Amino acid sequence: MRLSQYLREDSAAGVDASIVAVRDAAFGYRNQVAVRADVHIHSGEVVALLGPNGSGKTTLLKGMLGLVDRLAGSVELFGQPLEQFRDRSRIGYVPQRQTASGPIPVTVQELVRSGRLASTGLIGRRRRSDNDAIAAAIGVVGLTDLARRPVVELSGGQQRRALVARALASGARVLMLDEPMAGVDQANQEALADALCVLIDSGATVVVVLHELGPLESLVTRTVCLDAGSVLFDGPLASTPPRLLHLGHDHDPHGGPEADHGLGLFKWSRP
């Protein structure tokens, strides 16, 4: 089963079409600016957001999706203002997570199925094509044999691949990934890179937050390097100053303050 047949035909997003346009924007939390940026991403690009811990790369990615407060400027997705953009199934988001589920066991299939809601709607009937798209998304990340296994029984790297499959289940041709390689062993990093390679070959646009390029180096076409909430460099990978490629080496892959904004009330854990 090939994933490409379930990927959306993005006729509106032709070659060099604008996918994300961040114009003189400031993003942050509760009126505190965490990052300022002016970044434009076009169809087919593979953009790495690089920088040390606290540089604002995760906040910038979330700002593109409207997941953090925008304190200045504007954001457009597919040429439409963010607040008017409705067709979210065109974008697959992979958050930074150490675990992919809560206290209740959730199978890989159930997790990935939740990603299908963006295209089926809240109460859409389950069709055969949905099951096929879910199976294809699981297949492209190489987890077919583990589809019925509870996510908590998988390794950290396998859980990250399951999150990528969830993002793909809607048929999105644009993937936004937040630290997909953090805390992931070498074999799973390579499996993830292989999956992304398949998607990029089929024309997908990828925006990925990384603390170092690692196995994705051969796939990345452009870097946006950040430090202390500002963009220091934005251009082709080949022109990126080497010192900026290694700014993130002091990064804590298990997440800093950006990783948890919950209220923390009524915490309950599996006995």
Place this chain on the structure above:
Amino acid sequence: MVAALNLLHYAFMRRALIAALLVGITAPAVGIFLVQRRLALIGDGLGHIAVTGVALGLVLDRAPVPIALVTAVAGAMAIELIRARGETSGEIALAILFYGGIGAGVVLVSQAPSGSRSLNQYLFGSITTTSAQDLLIFAALAFVVVTVTVVFGRALFSVSNDDEFARASGLPVMRLNLLLAALSAFTVVVSMRVVGVLLVSALMVIPVAAAQLVARSFRSTFVLSVTIGMIVSVAGVVVSFYADTPSGGTIVLFAIAVFLLVLTGLSVRRALHSSA
């Protein structure tokens, strides 16, 4: 089984057993989403708020159940809106709401003609006093809870499992959270005659906690926790009739016994596996 069948000769026990079944189904069906959201004890807070509604009903000499329903739904909406603001002071606001609810209830009921004795029936459950009108309201609410849970189950799962991803997917997260809050309020009201508003949270959480120890998927946890909920509710009512114990406490102790039984069974199995 024979004992349970004998109970069916009494009209009040038939109503009691139907009410118990409704609670056994609805409490875990809503509770599973709360547990996944790590908000397992929100039902407890809603129960506290519902006390004000019950007390108002007693003071005004009106049926307490519909008034408690309005109070619990309003409280649920307020809780969700406070949580959505996500400020640290939100915790204090929630505490004020919860304990304000029970405080106002106790003060109000002191002015009621029937006094605090009537309030106890709602705090800890008094299933044999379930009226036909109560049962109609419970059945209607349970129907709404089950229907909404089935129709919006996948969306509620998505929001409960990862609300950030759900927001990125374009799901109406705030509206779904308000829906879940309203379902929780409905469940509190359905449960008030059976386990009481102060024990309702136990039936929302403990059957789910027992089920997730052995289940391997969200769907099987859902089915198993509803099954456990129904069994402990009916068994609790039957035993409370013969042992002359309060239904709410008996049901909750049954649920805890099931949880401990499953936990012990798993520990024994693990020990046998490791020694083999």
